[in-house]
Amino acid sequence: MALLLFVTLLCCSLLMLIAWRVQQASGNSTWIDVAWTFGTGAAGIGLVLWPLHGYGPITGRQTVVSVLAAIWALRLGIHLLRRALKGRDDPRYAKLKDSWGESYVWKMPAFLQIQAVSVFILGLFILLAGRNPAPGLNPLDILATLVAVCSIAGEAIADREVARFAADPANKGRICETGLWGWSRHPNYFFEWLIWVAYALFAISGFASAWGLLAWAGPIVMYLVLVHASGIPPTEAHMLQSRGDAFRDYQHRVSKFVPLPPRKPRP
Structure with missing residues (x-):
């Protein structure tokens, strides 16, 4: 090894x-x-x-x-x-x-x-x-598989939505709020983080050892990187510079990371 x-x-x-x-x-x-x-x-x-x-x-x-x-x-x-x-x-x-x-x-x-x-x-x-040395597959493995499939599919949908939005010349200078982007400012990052949750579930399935629990460092590390380091902060700084008040309004209405129903616009 x-x-x-x-x-x-x-x-x-x-x-x-x-x-x-x-x-x-x-x-x-x-x-x-x-x-x-x-x-x-x-x-x-x-x-x-x-x-x-x-x-x-x-x-x-x-x-x-x-x-x-x-x-x-x-x-x-x-x-x-x-x-x-x-x-x-x-x-x-x-x-x-x-x-x-x-x-x-x-x-x-x-x-x-x-x-x-x-x-x-x-x-x-x-x-x-x-x-994970636990024998066979059990319900937690099935849950982990479903989480992973949702992660891959969700990130693919988010990438497709923003690519389609950017390809339309009429949207130049505007902010994408299509589909998942109307519920999260960074749905691609959220679903990217979710697959590491799936791996952690696989690691503890039927085998709650220290090594299995260590896999939960994966989603923790990815959350810190995506939300507080090289993911969201530089992306939002760039968007604030290029979109200004329109992006500030978007920040007020739409969840930063986890997809949630959007808030009402400011009066």
Whole structure:
């Protein structure tokens, strides 16, 4: 297991180094998110399925968790890949470049190695879900599967809604309040967080050990990252700068993270 963990961490580091080189050559930081997504899925699946003691049978839980991780990574990765191929840069990285100035040349690859560590750690949370030694599948596994399916479907719907909104020239300069975006300002982030809840449910299913409970660090870490660090704060700062009072009104009416019925407009 130690060797598997070391090789996985090394691969994560190399992947993000390649992502940095691609970003430098293309000038498009979305490639970083593409690498992060596919890397997280691959790391988790590899840690779940790689044989540790010979080629024994793969359990049902390993299969379900691996399939869900693959669907999640392919769906989100292909979505981001399409954005990268269209040349759409991520304003969060542009803001980092402006704030770092000349030191961006060496700070960016160092930052991406931190991203590599995050890929490895998230892979460990998938590992805890897939290698839960509890025999068979039980109702909590079914619940976890339903949560994961809702997460993947919800994020896909949110991405599709905002893409369709942005593709209409009549919506230029406006704020998307279509469908899920009328109930949450960041439904894509909410449903992204939800899949880590699913992995935590898999990890404790029928086996309430310290290792299983550790998987709950996954949704906690993702919540902190998405809501208080690199997710919502820079996105909303960019929207406030570009949309002004219209976005402030949107903030007042629509829930920040969890989808909830919108509040009435200010008088």
